[in-house]
Amino acid sequence: MKLFSYVSAAMMAAMALGACSGQSAEKVADSAVVGGGSGEVIDNAVIQTIMSRRSVRDYLPNPVSRDTMDVILKCGINAPNGMNRQPWELRVVDSPEFLDGITKKFMEKNPDKAKDPKFKNMFRNAPTVVFIAAENNSQLDCGLLGENMVLAAWSMGIGSCCLGGPIGFMKSEDGAEYLKQLGFSDGYELIYAIGFGYPAESPEAKPRDENKIKYIGN
Numbered sequence: 666m667k668l669f670s671y672v673s674a675a676m677m678a679a680m681a682l683g684a685c686s687g688q689s690a691e692k693v694a695d696s697a698v699v700g701g702g703s704g705e706v707i708d709n710a711v712i713q714t715i716m717s718r719r720s721v722r723d724y725l726p727n728p729v730s731r732d733t734m735d736v737i738l739k740c741g742i743n744a745p746n747g748m749n750r751q752p753w754e755l756r757v758v759d760s761p762e763f764l765d766g767i768t769k770k771f772m773e774k775n776p777d778k779a780k781d782p783k784f785k786n787m788f789r790n791a792p793t794v795v796f797i798a799a800e801n802n803s804q805l806d807c808g809l810l811g812e813n814m815v816l817a818a819w820s821m822g823i824g825s826c827c828l829g830g831p832i833g834f835m836k837s838e839d840g841a842e843y844l845k846q847l848g849f850s851d852g853y854e855l856i857y858a859i860g861f862g863y864p865a866e867s868p869e870a871k872p873r874d875e876n877k878i879k880y881i882g883n
Contacts, residue, residue, distance in 0.1 A: 791860025
């Protein structure tokens with residue numbers, strides 16, 4: 666099946682997002698209100714996905730299927746990037762052995778984290794984690810890649826959370842063993858990760874400051 670078919674299916678699934686993510690249809694529609702005080706609702710699957718997507722930090726235990734992750738990853742690598750250099754490498758981990766192993770090492774250095782009764786692993790409890798490495802200061806391109814992935818995932822009822830915190834530990838001596846297992850090529854640096862999973866929560870939207878947007882000129 667061509668990528669277009671995958672993406673089309675993913676975008677169409679946004680219309681059923683309420684059922685997949687535990688949100689009501691009314692809540693999804695409310696999230697798509699644009700135009701300030703006009704209350705205009707845009708009946709567009711892509712806009713509804715963008716406006717309703719929230720970071721998730723509590724997941725069901727089952728990992729995302731690899732067939733579904735393939736769709737998400739293909740959406741990611743089709744992100745805009747300078748001169749089509751595609752300056753990224755991705756490693757997908759859904760192995761409890763890996764995630765629990767590095768979490769155990771992390772907890773040895775950060776025992777206070779275990780006091781949170783919801784704590785399962787250091788990747789905001791996600792059962793599937795994508796690690797993203799950049800080549801030659803290409804953080805912008807890698808950020809666009811990540812945005813494509815989290816939106817594609819949400820359109821299919823899969824939550825996500827972008828993660829910078831665990832990266833410092835993975836680059837430390839304590840986490841070096843696990844960073845090495847990811848096997849990034851020379852010249853690529855791990856810059857962030859994204860946790861994916863089926864949501865066990867429905868976070869509320871946090872307000873956005875529209876005053877930071879200004880049009881210049883007439």
